[in-house]
Amino acid sequence: MDREEQLFLHRLHDLSDACFQRGIPVYTDFLNLHEQTVFLSALPEFSHVRCYLDGGYETAERKIVCFLPVYGGFEEGPDREQLPIVPVRISSSAGKFTVPSTHRDYLGAVLNLGIERGKIGDIIVGDGFAYCLCTENMSDFLMEELKSVRRNPVACTRASFADLEENQSFTVITGSIASLRMDALLALLMKCSRSRASECLAEERVFLNGKLCVSQTAVPKTGDILSVRGVGKYIFDGVLTSTKKGRQMVQLKKYD
Known part of the structure; x- marks a missing residue:
C-alpha cells in the first residue's frame, strides 16, 4: 500500500x-473504483460501525461510503432519500439547435x-440532457x-432518484468467445488480443462489481457490472447460445 x-x-x-x-x-465524498477497492480491502478495520456504499442508483460506479452507528435506530441501513446525494438534471434550452454533448463535455x-x-x-447522459x-x-x-x-445554454433542476433508473440508455453488444473467462471477454469488448486484454488486467484497469479484478480466469455471472477504465462500463447479460465447437455467444449492455 x-x-x-x-x-x-x-x-x-x-x-x-x-x-x-x-x-x-x-459520509465520505464520492469514491472512484480504486478508492472503493482500497476501502473494501480494509473493511474489517471498520467493524465498530456499519458501512454501506451507495452512488444514488443501483449500478452507480462512483459511490460514497456511509458510516452508520451500530445502534440507535440505524440498524436497517441508510434510506437513499436521506443520503447527502442530490441528482441534478442538466437540460439544454437550445431546442433543435442543441449541439450533442458527451459525458466528457458535461463533466468538464x-x-x-x-x-x-x-x-x-x-x-x-441523455439526448439534450444529463x-x-x-x-x-x-x-x-x-x-x-x-x-x-x-455551446448549449442549460438549466439545472433537482431531479428524483427514480429518474436516474428510467433514463439510462445502453448499446447492446454480442459476440462469440472461446471461453467464459475475463481475458476472453475483455478481448471482445476492447477488440484486441487476449494477451493485450491480460495486460489491461495487470494494469489494474478492470473492476467487477466495483472490486478490482486482475484474474484472467475470473468468470462473470449474469447481472455483473464490468468497468474498464478508458473503455466503458457494461452489464453482463450472460450466455445466449453455445456452438458445437464450444464457443459461447455472449451479450453485454454498454452504458451510453
Whole structure:
C-alpha cells in the first residue's frame, strides 16, 4: 500500500471514529473504483460501525461510503432519500439547435466551475440532457452557476432518484468467445488480443462489481457490472447460445 492509499485510509478511519464516538451518520465524498477497492480491502478495520456504499442508483460506479452507528435506530441501513446525494438534471434550452454533448463535455463544464471531482458522482447522459449526481453541499452552487455545456445554454433542476433508473440508455453488444473467462471477454469488448486484454488486467484497469479484478480466469455471472477504465462500463447479460465447437455467444449492455 503506497502513501496516498495510507492517507486515504487514515481519512476513512477519522470519519468512522467520528460516527462511532458521536453516534451519528457520517459520509465520505464520492469514491472512484480504486478508492472503493482500497476501502473494501480494509473493511474489517471498520467493524465498530456499519458501512454501506451507495452512488444514488443501483449500478452507480462512483459511490460514497456511509458510516452508520451500530445502534440507535440505524440498524436497517441508510434510506437513499436521506443520503447527502442530490441528482441534478442538466437540460439544454437550445431546442433543435442543441449541439450533442458527451459525458466528457458535461463533466468538464461542471469541473470548470471549480468543483472538486470528489463532489461529483456519476453523470448519466441523455439526448439534450444529463443527470449529474453531486454531494448535497454542492447542489445549490451547481444549479445556480452552471449556465452552459459545450455551446448549449442549460438549466439545472433537482431531479428524483427514480429518474436516474428510467433514463439510462445502453448499446447492446454480442459476440462469440472461446471461453467464459475475463481475458476472453475483455478481448471482445476492447477488440484486441487476449494477451493485450491480460495486460489491461495487470494494469489494474478492470473492476467487477466495483472490486478490482486482475484474474484472467475470473468468470462473470449474469447481472455483473464490468468497468474498464478508458473503455466503458457494461452489464453482463450472460450466455445466449453455445456452438458445437464450444464457443459461447455472449451479450453485454454498454452504458451510453
